[in-house]
Amino acid sequence: xxxxxxxxxxxxxxxxxxxxxxxxxxxxxxxxxxxxxxxxxxxxxxxxxxxxxxxxxxxxxxxxxxxxxxxxxxxxxxxxxxxxxxxxxxx
Amino acid sequence: xxxxxxxxxxxxxxxxxxxxxxxxxxxxxxxxxxxxxxxxxxxxxxxxxxxxxxxxxxxxxxxxxxxxxxxxxxxxxxxxxxxxxxxxxxxxxxxxxxxxxxxxxxxxxxxxxxxxxxxxxxxxxxxxxxxxxxxxxxxxxxxxxxxxxxxxxxxxxxxxxxxxxxxxxxxxxxxxxxxxxxxxxxxxxxxxxxxxxxxxxxxxxxxxxxxxxxxxxxxxxxxxxxxxxxxxxxxxxxxxxxxxxxxxxxxxxxxxxxxxxxxxxxxxxxxxxxxxxxxxxxxxxxxxxxxxxxxxxxxxxxxxxxxxxxxxxxxxxxxxxxxxxxxxxxxxxxxxxxxxxxxxxxxxxxxxxxxxxxxxxxxxxxxxxxxxxxxxxxxxxxxxxxxxxxxxxxxxxxxxxxxxxxxxxxxxxxxx
Numbered sequence: 241x242x243x244x245x246x247x248x249x250x251x252x253x254x255x256x257x258x259x260x261x262x263x264x265x266x267x268x269x270x271x272x273x274x275x276x277x278x279x280x281x282x283x284x285x286x287x288x289x290x291x292x293x294x295x296x297x298x299x300x301x302x303x304x305x306x307x308x309x310x311x312x313x314x315x316x317x318x319x320x321x322x323x324x325x326x327x328x329x330x331x
Numbered sequence: 332x333x334x335x336x337x338x339x340x341x342x343x344x345x346x347x348x349x350x351x352x353x354x355x356x357x358x359x360x361x362x363x364x365x366x367x368x369x370x371x372x373x374x375x376x377x378x379x380x381x382x383x384x385x386x387x388x389x390x391x392x393x394x395x396x397x398x399x400x401x402x403x404x405x406x407x408x409x410x411x412x413x414x415x416x417x418x419x420x421x422x423x424x425x426x427x428x429x430x431x432x433x434x435x436x437x438x439x440x441x442x443x444x445x446x447x448x449x450x451x452x453x454x455x456x457x458x459x460x461x462x463x464x465x466x467x468x469x470x471x472x473x474x475x476x477x478x479x480x481x482x483x484x485x486x487x488x489x490x491x492x493x494x495x496x497x498x499x500x501x502x503x504x505x506x507x508x509x510x511x512x513x514x515x516x517x518x519x520x521x522x523x524x525x526x527x528x529x530x531x532x533x534x535x536x537x538x539x540x541x542x543x544x545x546x547x548x549x550x551x552x553x554x555x556x557x558x559x560x561x562x563x564x565x566x567x568x569x570x571x572x573x574x575x576x577x578x579x580x581x582x583x584x585x586x587x588x589x590x591x592x593x594x595x596x597x598x599x600x601x602x603x604x605x606x607x608x609x610x611x612x613x614x615x616x617x618x619x620x621x622x623x624x625x626x627x628x629x630x631x632x633x634x635x636x637x638x639x640x641x642x643x644x645x646x647x648x649x650x651x652x653x654x655x656x657x658x659x660x661x662x663x664x665x666x667x668x669x670x671x672x673x674x675x676x677x678x679x680x681x682x683x684x685x686x687x688x689x690x691x692x693x694x695x696x697x698x699x700x701x702x703x704x705x706x707x708x709x710x711x712x713x714x715x716x717x718x719x720x721x722x723x724x725x726x727x728x729x730x731x732x733x734x735x736x737x738x739x740x741x742x743x744x745x746x747x
Contacts, residue, residue, distance in 0.1 A: 246524070248523070248524075248527050249527050250358060250360055250363055251363075253360075285362075285363060294363070295619065296346070296358070296362065296363035296364050296365075297363060298520070298636065300520055303513070303517065303520075305516065305520075305622055305635075305636060307621070307622045307636070308622060308623075308624065323520070323524070325520055325523040325524060325527075326358045326363050326523060327363075327636070327638065328357065328358055328363075328364070328365040328539070328638045328639075329357065329358075329465075329519055329522070329523045329526075329535065329536045329539065329638055330465050330515070330516075330519035330522070330523075330535050330536065330539075330571055330634065330638055331535060331570055331571015331572065331573045331634060331637060331638050331639060
């Protein structure tokens with residue numbers, strides 16, 4: 241069973257309008273690689289040239305900010321949910 | 332069709348420069364960077380005398396706010412007192428010191444009234460009929476109070492375990508209060524998702540570009556109340572980092588428009604040691620914010636992943652300022668220090684500001700040559716539990732004059 245990925249509206253236009261997509265891999269970084277293969281335009285909005293999370297989005301694996309748990313190296317399991325949201329909000 | 336009474340400004344991406352019509356959108360659809368309102372260089376700006384003749388509210392600076400036309404909501408918010416305290420200046424070792432006292436802001440006793448006043452008028456301009464927010468407490472109070480008066484339904488999302496006064500001070504206005512099991516950062520992430528699926532004006536999510544501009548009015552008021560000049564240093568609390576960047580923007584705009592002359596104040600930020608990601612970035616000097624899980628009594632500043640943290644750190648360094656992190660014990664000391672010296676009872680965020688100013692003074696960052704303004708952003712009655720120890724040592728007596736005399740004798744006796 242793959243991981244469910246929830247995308248914000250602003251990124252759904254890069255995935256043919258889909259706000260919920262699926263991807264497989266062992267880490268969040270693997271999921272990003274898989275999504276980038278499926279939707280090439282998405283890649284630049286998920287990670288920067290150094291391979292780090294893109295500065296204006298935040299990734300939450302099962303509601304936990306991945307930056308607190310190893311970033312793109314955070315391990316994922318089948319059935320997990322990855323939520324991607326714009327990072328400039330709140331305060 | 333009648334002409335709209337109020338219009339919101341167009342928006343532009345701070346990162347890539349893409350332009351947008353006025354709308355409830357805070358992030359760029361191209362690069363996901365933050366959007367900012369666009370101000371026309373050709374717009375008319377009033378002079379000092381014109382501003383001074385206007386009613387005492389934040390709308391006296393309306394030409395520097397992202398709306399055209401007459402505000403329809405919250406027309407009395409702003410223009411809080413600026414109080415000089417020679418006593419606190421002496422204690423901290425500053426030349427002169429003032430308190431910008433937003434603990435008495437109308438209507439909900441925090442600086443968040445300013446940003447909400449602007450956001451609700453943006454909601455009116457954009458025909459949004461429901462508003463909301465993700466909040467650590469003060470914003471919840473401001474949205475609930477101002478939406479009630481405006482007759483707008485409000486959805487307010489807060490961490491489940493906020494201070495009692497902040498929860499009650501939201502629910503009492505009839506807002507739909509949703510308590511979320513998690514930190515503010517969890518609430519904020521949830522609201523980003525909610526804003527994506529509902530046509531609401533969530534003031535600090537999709538109305539954030541307009542909302543944030545309200546904080547500039549703190550800078551405008553400081554300048555006017557000092558007699559149309561700027562202080563040498565400003566100390567502000569930092570949660571998401573927006574207030575500090577908007578103070579700086581306000582000072583810059585008044586200088587650019589020749590409302591005041593001189594130099595930009597050095598900008599200093601304060602956080603609780605239990606949630607100090609912006610302070611750490613200032614100390615590190617470069618790189619990105621590293622999020623933390625907050626652990627502090629300063630709940631109103633407990634944002635572990637501050638959206639404007641990078642911008643705030645940059646402003647602090649560019650202006651020659653610095654940042655300080657203070658312990659929870661120092662926060663309580665800061666609250667009592669301010670109360671005893673100025674007669675102002677502030678909440679934990681104000682305690683952070685005062686304790687931060689003291690720490691900065693002790694390390695030589697603030698000096699006798701400085702004219703300092705401390706931004707006191709919230710009211711102590713909302714977080715009274717952190718100073719509850721104060722009442723434990725109070726005498727309890729019978730209604731007897733003799734017991735009063737005994738107390739007076741005891742008070743007059745030399746300490747053992």
